[in-house]
Each structure stands twice: as C-alpha cells, then as structure tokens.
Amino acid sequence: MHPLLLTFMIFGIPALIGLLYVFVRGTPSLRRYIVTRVALTIPMVLILASLVFLVLRIIPGDPVTSSLGPKGSPEVKEQMRANLGLNDPIIVQYLSFLGDVVTLDFGDAMTSGQRPVVDELGEKFPATIELIVPAALVALTIGVLFGTFAAVRRKRASDYGFRLFSVVIYSMPVFWLGLLLILVFGVWLGWAPTGGRIDAVINTTLERTTNMLTVDSLISLNWAAFWSALHHLVLPTLTLGLILSGVFLRLTRINVVETNEEDYIAAARARGIKERTVTYKHALKNAMIPVVTLIGLQVAILLGGAVLTETVFNWPGMGRYLVERIGLRDFTAVQSTIVMFAVFVALISLAVDILYSLLDPRVRY
Amino acid sequence: MAVDLDTKDQPPPEEQALQAWERDLEHIGIMGRLMAGRKWHGADWWFVAIAIVMVAGFIFVALFPGLIAPFNPREQVGPRLLAPGETPDQDVLILRVGEPAASLVDFAGDERIPTGVVRGAPASEAVRDQADRITEELNGGGDERRVRLRVARFETLDEVLDALVVGDVALAAASSLEFEAVADRYPDLFVAGPVDSDQGGGQSFLMGTNQLGQDVFSRVIWGTRIALIIGFSASLFSLALGVPLGLLAGFAGGKLDRVLTMIMDSLYAFPGLILAIAIAAVLGPSIFNIIMAIAVLYIPTYYRIVRGQTLSTKEGLFVEAARSLGAKVRVILTRYIFPNVVPSVAIIFSVNIADAILTGAGLSFLGLGLPPTTPDWGIDISRGAPLMNQAWWIITFPGIAVMLLVLAFTLLGEGLMEIFNPKLRDR
Numbered sequence: 095m096h097p098l099l100l101t102f103m104i105f106g107i108p109a110l111i112g113l114l115y116v117f118v119r120g121t122p123s124l125r126r127y128i129v130t131r132v133a134l135t136i137p138m139v140l141i142l143a144s145l146v147f148l149v150l151r152i153i154p155g156d157p158v159t160s161s162l163g164p165k166g167s168p169e170v171k172e173q174m175r176a177n178l179g180l181n182d183p184i185i186v187q188y189l190s191f192l193g194d195v196v197t198l199d200f201g202d203a204m205t206s207g208q209r210p211v212v213d214e215l216g217e218k219f220p221a222t223i224e225l226i227v228p229a230a231l232v233a234l235t236i237g238v239l240f241g242t243f244a245a246v247r248r249k250r251a252s253d254y255g256f257r258l259f260s261v262v263i264y265s266m267p268v269f270w271l272g273l274l275l276i277l278v279f280g281v282w283l284g285w286a287p288t289g290g291r292i293d294a295v296i297n298t299t300l301e302r303t304t305n306m307l308t309v310d311s312l313i314s315l316n317w318a319a320f321w322s323a324l325h326h327l328v329l330p331t332l333t334l335g336l337i338l339s340g341v342f343l344r345l346t347r348i349n350v351v352e353t354n355e356e357d358y359i360a361a362a363r364a365r366g367i368k369e370r371t372v373t374y375k376h377a378l379k380n381a382m383i384p385v386v387t388l389i390g391l392q393v394a395i396l397l398g399g400a401v402l403t404e405t406v407f408n409w410p411g412m413g414r415y416l417v418e419r420i421g422l423r424d425f426t427a428v429q430s431t432i433v434m435f436a437v438f439v440a441l442i443s444l445a446v447d448i449l450y451s452l453l454d455p456r457v458r459y
Numbered sequence: 460m461a462v463d464l465d466t467k468d469q470p471p472p473e474e475q476a477l478q479a480w481e482r483d484l485e486h487i488g489i490m491g492r493l494m495a496g497r498k499w500h501g502a503d504w505w506f507v508a509i510a511i512v513m514v515a516g517f518i519f520v521a522l523f524p525g526l527i528a529p530f531n532p533r534e535q536v537g538p539r540l541l542a543p544g545e546t547p548d549q550d551v552l553i554l555r556v557g558e559p560a561a562s563l564v565d566f567a568g569d570e571r572i573p574t575g576v577v578r579g580a581p582a583s584e585a586v587r588d589q590a591d592r593i594t595e596e597l598n599g600g601g602d603e604r605r606v607r608l609r610v611a612r613f614e615t616l617d618e619v620l621d622a623l624v625v626g627d628v629a630l631a632a633a634s635s636l637e638f639e640a641v642a643d644r645y646p647d648l649f650v651a652g653p654v655d656s657d658q659g660g661g662q663s664f665l666m667g668t669n670q671l672g673q674d675v676f677s678r679v680i681w682g683t684r685i686a687l688i689i690g691f692s693a694s695l696f697s698l699a700l701g702v703p704l705g706l707l708a709g710f711a712g713g714k715l716d717r718v719l720t721m722i723m724d725s726l727y728a729f730p731g732l733i734l735a736i737a738i739a740a741v742l743g744p745s746i747f748n749i750i751m752a753i754a755v756l757y758i759p760t761y762y763r764i765v766r767g768q769t770l771s772t773k774e775g776l777f778v779e780a781a782r783s784l785g786a787k788v789r790v791i792l793t794r795y796i797f798p799n800v801v802p803s804v805a806i807i808f809s810v811n812i813a814d815a816i817l818t819g820a821g822l823s824f825l826g827l828g829l830p831p832t833t834p835d836w837g838i839d840i841s842r843g844a845p846l847m848n849q850a851w852w853i854i855t856f857p858g859i860a861v862m863l864l865v866l867a868f869t870l871l872g873e874g875l876m877e878i879f880n881p882k883l884r885d886r
C-alpha cells in the first residue's frame with residue numbers, strides 16, 4: 095500500500111471513528127455544527143491551492159528554463175513546454191490542476207527525475223510527520239507541566255523564571271537553537287547524531303512500509319534500526335518542541351491562574367480537599383480546554399518550524415523538498431506540496447474544533 | 460485632632476468603595492493607565508521599562524551602526540576564523556646576526572632574495588605581500604629598485620632555520636610564537652621586525668572573525684539595521700492593509716465580510732513561513748521582496764483583531780448616536796471606531812515586529828533573503844553553520860542578537876497588553 099495513504103490512515107482512522115461517534119451521540123445542533131465545519135475545510139483548501147497556482151504562474155521563470163538553463167535550444171524548450179502542458183491557456187491549466195487536487199493524483203514532477211509527485215510525497219510527508227508529532231508532544235509536556243507549576247507558585251521567583259523562559263525560548267530562531275544543540279550535544283559531547291534520519295548501514299536492513307522509520311522498524315521488529323531512528327530523532331524533536339513549549343507554558347499558566355480564582359475552586363478548597371487535588375483535578379482539567387484549541391493554531395507554526403529544522407538537521411522531509419522544488423520552479427511539485435500542507439492543517443484544525451466541542455459542553459452552536 | 464488626620468488620609472467615600480483597579484479605566488487616559496498599571500502588575504511594569512530601553516538601544520544601533528562598529532562589515536580585516544579575543548600570531552622576519560640588512564627594504568636590488576618559509580604557513584603569503592608593497596612604494600618614489608623574493612618552502616621551522624644558519628637562504632619569515640619556542644637553539648638568529656600582511660597584524664576581535672576574515676562584531680552591529688528595516692516595514696505594510704480591511708468587514712458585515720473572513724482565515728491557518736518561502740522564492744532576492752513576502756503573512760493578524768473589535772464597538776451607544784445625528788460612514792469609521800481599536804493595534808504591531816524579524820531571519824537562513832554579502836544575521840548563521848565545529852562564534856553571536864531584538868519587542872507587546880487590557884490583569 096502507498097506510504098502516503100498509510101500515514102493518513104494511521105491518523106485518519108481513529109479520527110474518523112471519533113467523528114462518527116460524536117456525530118451519532120451528539121445533539122442535533124452539534125451535528126449541524128460538524129457538517130458545516132467539515133464543509134468549510136473544502137473552500138479553505140481550494141483558496142490556498144488557487145492562490146499558489148496564481149502566484150506560480152505570475153512569476154518569471156518556468157520549470158523548462160530552470161532545468162535546461164540557457165543551453166537548451168528554443169525548439170527543445172518549446173517541445174518540453176508542450177509536453178508539460180505549459181502552453182495551454184491558463185484556465186485549462188487551472189482546471190486540470192483542480193482536477194488533480196480533487197482526484198488526489200498530482201501527476202508527475204516537472205523537473206529532476208519527473209517521478210510521480212505522489213511517490214515523492216510518500217517519502218517526504220511521513221518524515222515530516224515523524225518529526226512534528228513527537229515535537230508537539232514535547233512542547234505539550236513541557237508547557238503543561240511547568241505552566242501549572244508556575245501558576246501554583248504565582249508571583250514567586252520560580253514563576254517569574256518560567257515566564258522569562260517562555261518569552262526567551264519564543265524569541266529564539268528555531269534554526270539557531272537547532273545549531274546550538276548540534277554544537278553542544280552532537281559535536282562537543284558526542285551524545286547524538288548531528289543529522290539524517292538513520293544510520294546508513296542500518297538503513298539497508300530496514301524494510302519500508304510507512305516511511306516513518308520508527309514505525310517501520312517496530313513493525314519489522316528491527317530493534318537496531320529502531321534505536322538508530324530514535325537516536326536521530328532526539329535533537330530535531332527537542333529543537334522544535336522547546337521552541338513551541340513557551341507558548342503552551344504561558345497559556346497553561348494563564349488559564350490555571352484564572353481557573354484558580356473561580357468560585358467552584360474556592361468551594362472545593364472550602365470543603366477541605368487537598369491543594370494538590372484541587373490544582374490537578376479541578377483546576378487543570380478546565381484550564382486545558384483553551385490549550386487544546388491552541389494545538390490547532392500551533393500546527394501552522396509547527397510546520398513552518400519544521401522547514402527550518404529539516405534544513406538544519408538534514409532531514410529529508412516536506413519542507414526541504416518544497417524549498418528545493420521552488421528553486422527549480424517545479425509547478426506540480428510545489429502546488430502539490432502546498433495542497434498537502436493545506437489539507438493537513440485543515441484536517442488538524444477540524445479535529446481540534448470537534449474535540450473542543452466535546453471537551454467543553456458549554457459551547458453552543 | 461487625631462480623628463481629623465485619619466479622615467484626611469482616607470480617600471473620599473465614593474473612591475473608597477472602589478478598589479484602585481476598579482476605577483473607570485476609560486477616563487484616565489493612556490498615561491494614567493500606564494501609571495495605574497505600575498501598581499497592579501509588579502514585574503510587568505519592569506518588563507515594559509526594560510523592553511523600551513532595549514528597543515531604543517537597538518534603534519540607536521540601527522541608525523548609527525558606523526559609530527559602534529569598529530570595521531567595515533564587508534571587508535576582510537583580519538585573519539580567517541580567529542576566535543573571540545584571540546590575538547593572532549605576529550609574523551616576523553628572522554635574520555642572521557651580523558647581517559648588514561635590518562629590514563626587508565635593505566634587500567632591494569636586482570637579485571631574487573632566497574627566503575625560507577614553512578610550507579603553508581601564513582607568513583609565506585605575508586612576506587611576499589610586504590615585498591610587493593615595498594616595491595610599489597619604492598617605484599612610486601622614483602626608485603627603480605625592487606624587492607624580489609625566491610621563496611624556498613620547507614616542511615618544518617627547524618629546517619627553515621637550519622637553512623638560514625648555513626646561508627642557503629638569506630632571510631626567513633615565521634610566526635613569532637613558533638620562533639620564540641625554538642629561539643634558544645639558534646643563538647645566531649634574531650628577529651628583525653614584524654611582517655605586516657594585508658590582513659593587519661596582532662589585533663584581536665571582540666567576537667572573532669568569520670571564514671572571510673570579516674569582523675563578526677561589526678557584522679552583528681550592521682545586521683541590526685537590516686533586521687529592523689525588515690521588521691518595521693513588513694509590519695507597517697500589513698497594518699496598512701489589515702486595519703482598513705478589518706474595519707470595513709466588521710462595519711459592513713454581510714457578504715463582503717464573509718468572503719474576506721474566509722480568505723483571511725485560510726491565510727491565517729496556513730503555515731506562514733512556508734507561504735513566505737513560496738512568495739520570496741518567486742519574487743527573487745531583494746530587501747523589498749522579503750518585506751512584501753512577510754507583510755502578506757501578517758495581514759490576517761490585524762484583520763482578525765480589528766474586525767472583532769469593530770463588531771463589538773459598532774454596537775456602542777456613541778456610534779448609534781453619531782449615526783442618528785447623520786454622520787457619514789467614513790466619519791463613523793475614522794472618528795468613532797478607529798480610536799477604539801488603536802490600543803490593540805499598537806500591541807499587535809509590537810508583537811508583529813518580533814515575528815517579522817524571526818521570519819525574516821528564517822528566510823535569510825534558507826538563502827531566500829538578501830544577497831549573500833549583506834551583513835544580515837540569518838545569512839551569517841547559515842554561512843557559519845558548516846564551520847560550526849571549528850568556529851562556534853560565527854553562529855552564536857548573530858543568534859544572540861536575533862534573540863535579544865525579538866525579545867525586546869515581545870516583552871514590550873506583552874507588557875503593554877497586560878497594562879492596557881485590564882481583563883488580563885495579574886496573570
């Protein structure tokens with residue numbers, strides 16, 4: 095089965111089951127909300143796809159010139175343009191592009207091998223997923239743990255310390271943090287590899303199914319490959335996760351502080367419930383609702399940061415692919431990558447919105 | 460008497476009923492809010508004060524980089540890859556005791572002078588540079604003589620010095636430190652003087668030099684200007700587009716509002732950096748194109764905030780009153796609604812500059828920004844990255860600069876937000 099499909103299935107099937115469950119068990123108004131929300135993701139993806147299509151056609155330069163350079167004769171170039179369909183009227187190109195988007199068959203890349211884009215994305219997209227999912231977990235763990243801690247110790251030195259940490263870490267360029275971590279832990283201490291996804295030697299023993307190397311090695315029970323892949327994941331994940339953790343820390347802290355002032359918390363305290371129970375059971379649970387929403391918004395930042403992290407760590411993911419193909423003016427590859435990003439972002443924000451409606455029954459539509 | 464004093468210290472009864480922070484914030488003005496903010500927020504007041512000082516400092520540096528930077532950021536001013544504070548070896552001219560000549564000038568003539576150097580040592584290049592310079596000076600002064608060297612390369616310094624002692628070469632050039640280490644064994648040789656190369660000699664650099672021998676400190680200082688130009692202009696462009704669109708959509712409502720909001724929401728949800736990469740790559744490297752690419756990203760930020768505020772403000776009684784008095788739409792928008800969105804726009808602007816600077820650095824790092832000779836932090840970091848193992852300072856200092864500048868604007872925005880937005884107090 096195609097790795098791209100597999101990757102989407104790993105995340106999509108549980109989400110779909112959840113969606114069905116909510117749909118069946120929910121109130122009519124919730125049901126209506128879900129339908130509109132799902133319907134809204136379609137124009138969002140289309141708007142972005144059209145925007146990219148337009149921008150790429152307006153700019154000077156095309157894939158033929160960039161791949162042949164000044165050397166190619168005009169006849170050869172003309173022939174290539176005709177083959178790639180670049181001489182068709184723009185509206186025809188646009189419609190065929192929309193057709194590609196709808197059928198999810200993006201055609202062949204225009205430069206550099208001209209492999210089907212779907213196959214290339216099947217290699218790159220799982221690599222990016224393998225990077226950003228653990229990074230989001232790192233950010234969430236650090237943010238929620240220390241955010242709650244800071245809120246409980248409000249206005250003490252440690253609180254100001256954590257707040258400063260969140261602002262400072264937010265101000266760091268992600269690529270710079272990555273380079274510093276490579277320098278300290280990769281070069282000076284030699285604890286972690288400085289780039290790539292897996293040791294080249296071990297890589298040859300690994301059977302690829304999803305192209306997410308940790309998952310593949312677990313499926314084939316190849317422990318050497320698993321450890322190698324995990325080892326290569328540590329620094330990139332930490333880089334991306336740390337950068338994002340600041341935002342989560344701040345939001346968690348604000349919400350726990352706010353919830354702590356609610357009457358029901360005072361009531362719980364008055365009943366003599368232990369402070370720890372009040373904080374973690376009563377306050378944190380309710381404070382987490384806006385944090386969940388934030389995950390949806392942070393996916394965009396996560397993907398942007400992933401581009402830079404991939405560049406720093408030589409990680410063959412979507413971001414590096416995009417930068418490389420934009421340079422080549424490879425219209426199909428760039429459009430497909432952007433559409434892929436847009437679909438991913440739209441799906442995540444859809445999932446988060448629905449999760450939000452589940453977590454907070456007070457929300458009415 | 461004592462009772463009188465007590466009542467004098469008490470605020471009037473109506474104010475006493477209100478907590479200090481419950482006074483009507485709408486009527487105390489901006490300075491009043493700032494002063495009141497100082498009392499509620501403790502550390503936030505200091506955050507704003509520190510941030511203002513930092514921002515002012517950075518703006519000063521960006522306006523007058525020439526005053527602070529000791530060197531031209533684009534010129535080679537020292538040896539390559541010199542560590543911060545490290546003094547480079549001075550290259551020296553070594554002669555035999557009893558030699559009539561005392562410096563390179565005295566060797567001027569028609570013959571080629573046999574010169575001993577260690578293969579690959581910087582002294583080799585330096586001594587030839589100096590010979591050429593002396594020749595130029597002599598010829599410029601009408602003197603026909605030339606200083607010409609015949610360079611003999613040896614594997615070790617000892618071989619060079621042995622050759623000098625027996626007279627195979629007439630002079631030698633080597634690093635002073637290396638010569639001093641073995642000087643005891645060669646009593647017949649002495650140091651005649653320094654050899655000055657084109658790269659200057661003996662000078663140390665605060666933040667070291669990069670792989671082109673440029674001063675890292677000067678480049679960091681000049682980079683401030685580029686970063687601030689990008690941050691300010693990109694944010695201004697987004698503000699100029701986002702605020703009117705937000706006002707219009709929020710006020711007009713209807714179809715226009717729905718279409719605009721949908722477009723803005725799609726833009727907002729999409730990974731900004733990736734969009735900027737696409738736009739910047741497409742437009743080509745120039746500072747204006749970078750600014751445009753970043754500006755597009757942040758239009759939705761202003762749009763969303765302004766639209767939301769307009770929606771709530773236009774329900775206000777004073778807008779209703781203006782409308783019933785027959786005020787034009789333009790007047791209502793500019794005179795009644797716009798002043799109410801200004802504080803939020805100011806806060807967003809500050810945070811936005813910080814974001815724009817980070818995005819700009821990211822674009823430069825990917826090589827999509829400015830021409831590679833520009834003294835820009837992102838470019839310096841990306842070019843220093845491959846040399847990280849030997850020279851940590853090339854990437855470290857520009858990174859710290861980005862961090863401090865972004866930090867200043869973020870702190871300013873955050874602090875202002877907490878002071879201007881009383882709902883968020885005490886967090």
